[in-house]
Amino acid sequence: MDIVVIGAGYAGTVAANRLNRKVPDARITVVNPRGDFIERVRLHEQLAGSGKAARPLGEMLRDGISIETASVDKIGDGAVTLDDGRGLEFDYAILAAGSIADPLPGAIAVSTWEGAEQARTELEALPAGGIVTVIGGGSTGIEIAAELAEAHPDLRVRLVSDAIAPTLSAGAQRHIRHTLARLNVEIAADTIVEIDGRTLRSESGRELDSDLTLWAIISAVPDLAARSGLAVDPRGRALVDENLRSVSDPRVFAVGDCAAVPGMRMACATAAPQGAHAADTLARMIKGRAPRPFSMGYGGQGLSLGRHDGLMQASDRADNAGWLFFGGRVSAVIKEGINRYAAYASRTGNSVWIGGPKQ
Template sequence: MDTKTNRRILILGAGYTGMMAAHGIARRDKTADVTLLNPTDVFNERLRQHQAAVGQDLGAHRIPDILAPAGVAFVQGRAARIEADRHRVVLDDGRELAYDLLVYAIGSAAPRVANAFTIDDPMFALALRDNDKGVLTVCGAGLTGIEAATEAAETYPGMQVRLLSRGEPAAMMGPKARAYLMRALFRLRIEVRTGVSVARVLPGAVELEGGDHLPTDVALWTTGVEYAPLAAEAGIAVDAHGRVAVDAALRSVSHPEIFAIGDAAAIRQGYGVIHGTCQSGIPSAAHTAESVTRLLQGKDPKPFRFGYIHQPVSLGRKDAVIQFTNPDDTPSRWYLKGRAAIAYKEAVSSSPLKFYRSTTPIPARMTGRTGGRHNRLNPAPASVDTLA
């Protein structure tokens, strides 16, 4: 690429990964023209959605204010299509944004299910408040479902909270951490039903496969993810799930001027394809910021390497459990519980806004696990989990 003129960098999505990439590029190369596109101008703290879901005030953070110190331009709007051959993104209102390099950071979303809320729905907090003596049914006992159920049970002790799952809650954890988690669910009087599958959610009830109906006042759906069809519709190579297929440097295998990061990318490592979490997404963004800078300097990008460290889980505001992991995300023998786990989770899973506001870019090597070294900057998993 012409490093003197091809410096228009367009980033789609202002989640954790998009924000990290924008700041990383702009702070590394002051000559780059970095623009970030997002449908809203409010930053969503996805790591803490389980807190917002029960009405906790996390504060309002405007995206333009966060981007301004780094000199990143912000455009509010929704991408309708990518015209990859023209290096253009067309917005749903007809505006066009040109790019030389594109960073695809749209992420994933929970599927919308009739008569059920998702964790990012602001109306969910109101529904809980209005049914504080009623029944909440959480469909899916992955980490998202567990954190939502425990927050609700602690915030509304008069509410009956039910957790439904095909398998054991937090099945990805080791036996000791999982046993501690189960004791916390029991302490909070959360009803756990395993070996069940939800057929559909009806007004006032959840219907199980087999026909049984469980009365409920509020239903929360936390299982499965969906990926935006934007890349596939543009002719960009995607995997079977709709994630952008990338090479070792996180560049699209069909369009090398496009990087894909976070949940939106099918990032393959030696142990398999990375599953969508902020723990892996932010390192992919930091690496891409470094790679884009290298391209602007006429250098080749380096391969991305990542290994998992932990599975931190909040169990309300007064308890937590941390399962430490091997690089492939399988549980190791180590875990934390109680106050130590709370302190750890607050340290590593606190808002990354402080990184965005920093005057120094975060080196990509500091955000992943390389050569067996652990770091303490990786946030906790925050994506919607598959039904365990």
């Protein structure tokens, strides 16, 4: 039994390690463009120089799992074609290619390892008083702005977005704004439509100076599923059935950001359970047992606001934010614990989650 896992983020590593434990005689190969596992939830720390986001992939995968450091050009009929022309045959494949950013020209996409490293290098070259602009008011942009402002108080940090944490409660939004103000982060309520060197032009017509512009919006997925002929939604995510199997090729599972699962948001909190469920489903099928539908609910969201502050927002299982939230140092400690658990789940395959909302 040959199983190929495409991508070694949270979803892919959880799936591979769980399958290795549940189907020990399967030949599992993980294909990833780099030889490291990237803790995406720590990329803001890597960028700011306050932490590390990379671990050797060999330390994250169980013994017996093969690693191919390559990119996948196409998923074909029972085989994947790598960027060097080689092919890997499979009985089953798990597509866990994650998501990508589509920045305006002139901005650095910091949701990837390469972008975070480029930004870190350019950040080190900025003089005191240099202006760093972070575009995007979601959790990625907020965490980057707070981390940068705390780690580099000699720089001017600006966050540009037409909304700040729009999916969180009003109280949580106020806490975020208060914390960013305490860290001297300027907030510009606007939308950048063009970058011309050091000049940012906004939708409202104003111009902003920026020495380093960081794109913190994740809005796209790799086109691997589409160019492989798998059925996709308008955003390019692979369409899957209730068991997370491709609706056009039942030998292929799709999990994480690149899978079109109704009601799910892009997050490691989503990716790990989906990777685990795909592994469980495949293990059941191999043993001749019927698969079970995927069901997952949320309990809230967590944000880092520098090393000494954070925010925990409670939500219902459908991911609707409630009024309850916690901020401050305790929330920062809890968020750090969540980050460590995400890495533990990836390394061991021991992911747990709550059931989805009642229909």
